[in-house]
Amino acid sequence: MKPLKQIGNFKLYRQKPNTLSKGYLYIGYVNVDVKNVDKKRLVRIYLPSDYEFDNPNKRFPVMYMMDAKNLFDEYTSYVGEWHVDETIENRIKEKKKSFIVVGIDSAKKDLDRMEEMTPSSSHITYHKKTTILGYAQILADYMFNELKPLIDDLLFTLKDKENTAIGGSSMGGLFSFYCGMKFKEKIGFSLCFSPGFLVYQKQFFKKELKKYNFNKDDYGRFYFFVGGQEFEHRFIELTFFTFNYLTHKGFDNYQIKLVYDSNLKHHESSWAKYYPDGVSYWLDEYVY
Numbered sequence: 001m002k003p004l005k006q007i008g009n010f011k012l013y014r015q016k017p018n019t020l021s022k023g024y025l026y027i028g029y030v031n032v033d034v035k036n037v038d039k040k041r042l043v044r045i046y047l048p049s050d051y052e053f054d055n056p057n058k059r060f061p062v063m064y065m066m067d068a069k070n071l072f073d074e075y076t077s078y079v080g081e082w083h084v085d086e087t088i089e090n091r092i093k094e095k096k097k098s099f100i101v102v103g104i105d106s107a108k109k110d111l112d113r114m115e116e117m118t119p120s121s122s123h124i125t126y127h128k129k130t131t132i133l134g135y136a137q138i139l140a141d142y143m144f145n146e147l148k149p150l151i152d153d154l155l156f157t158l159k160d161k162e163n164t165a166i167g168g169s170s171m172g173g174l175f176s177f178y179c180g181m182k183f184k185e186k187i188g189f190s191l192c193f194s195p196g197f198l199v200y201q202k203q204f205f206k207k208e209l210k211k212y213n214f215n216k217d218d219y220g221r222f223y224f225f226v227g228g229q230e231f232e233h234r235f236i237e238l239t240f241f242t243f244n245y246l247t248h249k250g251f252d253n254y255q256i257k258l259v260y261d262s263n264l265k266h267h268e269s270s271w272a273k274y275y276p277d278g279v280s281y282w283l284d285e286y287v288y
Contacts, residue, residue, distance in 0.1 A: 021085040030147065062099065063100070114199065172193075194239075225260075
């Protein structure tokens with residue numbers, strides 16, 4: 001069956017030129033009410049080439065991802081792409097499990113992006129402007145109480161926890177970690193690349209972690225990546241701190257993984273390099 005021209009309010013993307021693989025990209029706008037910031041937000045959905053539009057018996061895991069314009073297409077990215085579509089199509093060639101990616105565009109302004117992806121209130125000065133952080137709960141509630149049910153209704157998805165993931169980098173990495181902790185009953189895997197823990201001081205961040213009543217078996221799994229050439233050392237310090245904290249709480253090799261590459265910087269090219277490994281940790285290394 002040929003791909004549908006439209007699924008719900010999401011239309012098949014046909015813009016040229018593009019760097020897309022042979023899967024199917026759908027785009028559509030949703031309304032996200034985070035402090036009246038960029039309410040109208042573009043969502044980009046990548047369906048793998050083995051998605052069958054007339055076969056509801058064949059269902060797919062779903063990874064929700066942040067900063068969607070940088071995921072699939074060099075022409076929509078402003079700094080380079082993650083090559084998420086190539087990763088999925090390579091998995092199909094290798095006879096591995098494919099999956100759907102639902103990417104949501106971030107707020108256009110850096111300060112707005114920081115506000116909507118930070119979980120706890122704190123003042124921060126960025127480029128001589130001061131803002132109040134801490135609106136991640138609103139965005140997270142929308143994604144997993146409204147967007148996820150919509151996607152599950154429109155597409156042939158596997159709805160359970162183990163087949164639901166969240167991923168992002170920098171502030172999106174922080175947000176993915178937060179979602180994995182907050183929605184532990186819905187999210188089985190969190191991909192946290194160069195997570196922006198540095199927006200908080202170490203003691204503040206440690207205090208926030210202590211708010212969670214840890215029974216490790218209640219939580220999903222986490223994959224952390226950080227590069228040795230991050231633009232601030234605190235990216236490295238606080239990623240290792242978080243990894244060690246969770247390890248101390250009983251998270252083992254099945255539940256948590258940290259990859260450190262001393263040669264890589266805070267950039268899409270770094271995250272693209274380790275995205276296949278993160279996906280493999282989610283879908284290949286452990287059978288549910």
